[in-house]
Amino acid sequence: MRHILSILLENESGALSRVAGLFSARGYNIESLTVAPTEDPSLSRMTLVTSGSDEVIEQIMKQVNKLIDVVKLVLLTESDHIERELMLVKTQARGEAREEVKRLADIFRARIIDVDAGTYTVEVTGTGQKLDAFLEAVGAANVIEVVRTGLSGIGRGDNALRV
Amino acid sequence: MELTGAEILVRCLKEEGVKHVFGYPGGAVLNIYDTLNAQDDVDHILVRHEQGATHAADGYARATGKPGVVLVTSGPGATNAVTGIATAFMDSIPMVIITGQVPTHAIGSDAFQEVDAVGITRPCVKHNFLVKDIKDLALTMKKAFHVATTGRPGPVVVDVPKDVTTDRYAFEYPKKIEMRSYKPASKGHTGQVRKAMDMILAARKPMIYSGGGVVLDKSHEVFTEFCRLLGYPVTNTLMGLGAFPGTDPQFVGMLGMHGTYEANMGMHHCDVLIAIGARFDDRVTGNIEKFCPHAQIVHIDIDPSSIAKTVKVDVPIVGAVGPVLRQLNRMIRESERKPDEKALAEWWKQIEEWRATDCLRYDRASKRIKPQYVMEELYRVTGGKAYVTSDVGQHQMWAAQFYKFDLPNRWINSGGLGTMGFGLPAALGVKLALPDEEVVCVTGEASIIMCIQELSTALQYGLPVKVVNLNNGYMGMVRQWQEFFYQKRYAMSYMEALPDFVKLAESFGHVGMKIEKPGDVTGALEEAMAMKDRLVFMDFITDPEENVYPMIPAGAGQNEMILV
Numbered sequence: 181m182r183h184i185l186s187i188l189l190e191n192e193s194g195a196l197s198r199v200a201g202l203f204s205a206r207g208y209n210i211e212s213l214t215v216a217p218t219e220d221p222s223l224s225r226m227t228l229v230t231s232g233s234d235e236v237i238e239q240i241m242k243q244v245n246k247l248i249d250v251v252k253l254v255l256l257t258e259s260d261h262i263e264r265e266l267m268l269v270k271t272q273a274r275g276e277a278r279e280e281v282k283r284l285a286d287i288f289r290a291r292i293i294d295v296d297a298g299t300y301t302v303e304v305t306g307t308g309q310k311l312d313a314f315l316e317a318v319g320a321a322n323v324i325e326v327v328r329t330g331l332s333g334i335g336r337g338d339n340a341l342r343v
Numbered sequence: 344m345e346l347t348g349a350e351i352l353v354r355c356l357k358e359e360g361v362k363h364v365f366g367y368p369g370g371a372v373l374n375i376y377d378t379l380n381a382q383d384d385v386d387h388i389l390v391r392h393e394q395g396a397t398h399a400a401d402g403y404a405r406a407t408g409k410p411g412v413v414l415v416t417s418g419p420g421a422t423n424a425v426t427g428i429a430t431a432f433m434d435s436i437p438m439v440i441i442t443g444q445v446p447t448h449a450i451g452s453d454a455f456q457e458v459d460a461v462g463i464t465r466p467c468v469k470h471n472f473l474v475k476d477i478k479d480l481a482l483t484m485k486k487a488f489h490v491a492t493t494g495r496p497g498p499v500v501v502d503v504p505k506d507v508t509t510d511r512y513a514f515e516y517p518k519k520i521e522m523r524s525y526k527p528a529s530k531g532h533t534g535q536v537r538k539a540m541d542m543i544l545a546a547r548k549p550m551i552y553s554g555g556g557v558v559l560d561k562s563h564e565v566f567t568e569f570c571r572l573l574g575y576p577v578t579n580t581l582m583g584l585g586a587f588p589g590t591d592p593q594f595v596g597m598l599g600m601h602g603t604y605e606a607n608m609g610m611h612h613c614d615v616l617i618a619i620g621a622r623f624d625d626r627v628t629g630n631i632e633k634f635c636p637h638a639q640i641v642h643i644d645i646d647p648s649s650i651a652k653t654v655k656v657d658v659p660i661v662g663a664v665g666p667v668l669r670q671l672n673r674m675i676r677e678s679e680r681k682p683d684e685k686a687l688a689e690w691w692k693q694i695e696e697w698r699a700t701d702c703l704r705y706d707r708a709s710k711r712i713k714p715q716y717v718m719e720e721l722y723r724v725t726g727g728k729a730y731v732t733s734d735v736g737q738h739q740m741w742a743a744q745f746y747k748f749d750l751p752n753r754w755i756n757s758g759g760l761g762t763m764g765f766g767l768p769a770a771l772g773v774k775l776a777l778p779d780e781e782v783v784c785v786t787g788e789a790s791i792i793m794c795i796q797e798l799s800t801a802l803q804y805g806l807p808v809k810v811v812n813l814n815n816g817y818m819g820m821v822r823q824w825q826e827f828f829y830q831k832r833y834a835m836s837y838m839e840a841l842p843d844f845v846k847l848a849e850s851f852g853h854v855g856m857k858i859e860k861p862g863d864v865t866g867a868l869e870e871a872m873a874m875k876d877r878l879v880f881m882d883f884i885t886d887p888e889e890n891v892y893p894m895i896p897a898g899a900g901q902n903e904m905i906l907v
Contacts, residue, residue: 189524238651239652242647242648243648245648246647248469248470248525249524251523251524
């Protein structure tokens with residue numbers, strides 16, 4: 181099953197490679213991984229999407245927690261949470277596509293953030309499925325380039341991951 | 344007053360109470376060596392290869408419980424140390440390894456003797472640091488010793504660029520350290536401990552299975568007390584030998600691939616398994632699908648990730664062995680319930696039947712020297728009191744089977760990683776720490792060659808260990824597997840062109856002995872042990888085709904042992 185880990189770790193050089201190295205060394209899967217400093221510059225927040233049986237996920241949690249640089253972690257998918265991913269898509273924008281992509285951007289509440297004679301660059305935010313759906317709607321023939329940030333997530337309500 | 348980085352580093356070692364550093368100099372660490380040379384608090388032991396330094400520090404740590412300290416240079420110094428670091432990591436041995444590094448401005452430029460030591464060692468250390476700023480040096484050293492020695496211990500690498508060793512800064516060593524990201528557990532959860540007690544007291548066919556965690560936590564006394572309170576059969580892993588007296592009838596021997604029949608059958612048939620400071624290693628469990636099919640399992644371990652890693656457990660307890668067992672012992676004493684004596688007597692009867700197979704028997708009438716006999720005689724001649732280090736292979740198993748360890752820290756071997764070459768340098772580390780104790784390295788002619796250069800270190804520092812070389816002319820364990828599972832196709836397992844070990848020992852300034860007849864074994868051992876101030880290399884020419892029995896073949900369950 182797919183799971184989202186939220187990790188608070190010391191914002192030190194090498195911390196990211198400790199997490200990434202652990203996953204490759206133990207044969208765990210990483211679907212996506214995002215990391216950036218938090219409001220406290222000494223801490224980084226990492227969101228990692230992985231998959232595995234309950235036993236594997238439990239072992240992943242324990243192994244990540246064992247890393248000395250990891251301060252705290254939660255399994256976001258264990259409780260109510262919000263997922264978001266940002267995608268930048270460069271599309272064809274000639275002929276019919278010029279109208280069609282704009283219409284789709286409106287439907288998906290995406291924004292066209294760059295335009296030239298033959299292309300649009302569209303910014304789409306949402307869950308992974310929404311981004312997939314947008315790409316499908318635009319059609320492979322119209323897609324020139326895709327950049328996705330990987331998933332970020334946060335707990336709902338007063339569920340907070342902080343030190 | 345401001346000190347140089349090198350001076351700060353040495354002061355840190357002194358503050359940590361470090362008496363001995365094992366190492367090898369080189370360009371990146373010359374400033375540190377210059378500083379070490381100018382003081383008397385910390386002695387430096389010059390090895391002949393960096394792998395030897397790590398194993399010596401490792402042996403030192405295993406025998407004393409204090410962290411072993413290593414100092415090596417950048418590049419090849421660091422890479423040569425990696426095998427020893429990984430060895431310590433697999434067996435959770437506290438060590439601090441200081442690696443030199445090229446100057447900070449040169450890092451990343453493929454400078455002379457530059458490697459990414461932090462990157463290379465990352466998967467085989469508990470933690471590692473690159474000190475880029477002298478301001479962080481003392482705090483980093485404090486953290487390194489703290490992390491290495493607390494919780495589940497392990498090696499910690501501190502990579503120090505050369506310019507950091509010449510920069511100057513005020514020295515202040517933190518008395519205490521708090522790390523928000525590192526807070527190892529100690530006491531167990533009371534509710535879980537109570538659940539464990541209920542399960543333990545309800546057992547009808549219990550087994551106590553303990554590992555290296557009991558030794559590392561220095562908890563053999565409270566562990567022995569726990570075992571005696573219950574009267575349950577006790578088995579130890581290879582790493583756990585000595586935690587419970589090996590000569591006690593309650594001890595059913597080591598378990599696992601070359602464990603005793605009674606220990607493995609006991610595991611297979613038990614209804615409650617009490618695992619303490621052990622990690623269900625594949626050499627212990629055999630085929631995991633067939634492991635302990637009837638048992639409910641209590642598992643006490645300080646490392647949560649060791650629990651339910653390969654085997655599901657019913658009552659997990661995260662905590663240090665000592666505190667948890669003290670909680671348990673108190674609860675058991677206060678409880679009105681007692682172990683079911685009738686069921687236990689039945690269980691012991693069954694275990695004694697298994698024990699009666701005498702699974703460690705061997706041909707005592709052989710005209711060749713049997714390695715098992717050498718081990719039995721070594722045990723007798725040393726009164727069971729020696730510190731025994733070993734290399735890896737058949738000799739290691741025979742030592743573990745036939746030398747009965749009544750006390751912990753006496754049995755020093757590379758259990759997890761299985762590093763050939765470990766035994767001799769480890770023995771030197773032990774002898775340095777405990778000069779009044781008898782230290783014996785049990786080895787084979789293949790393993791000993793891997794770190795033979797350390798005979799030179801032994802001479803320089805006057806470390807009169809005894810080497811028992813079980814020389815069968817083969818990489819014995821490889822040969823055994825080839826005999827059993829590869830239809831006797833002995834690919835590359837024959838040790839051709841062996842040196843004359845007597846002359847070799849003599850050329851290093853030591854005493855060499857060659858023993859070829861069973862009748863000469865005891866006399867040779869006695870003669871060697873009597874030479875208190877000499878390193879004696881005993882080359883025992885043993886039966887080349889002797890195998891280690893009993894054995895759980897790969898893929899089999901613990902109840903499917905091959906007997907002699």
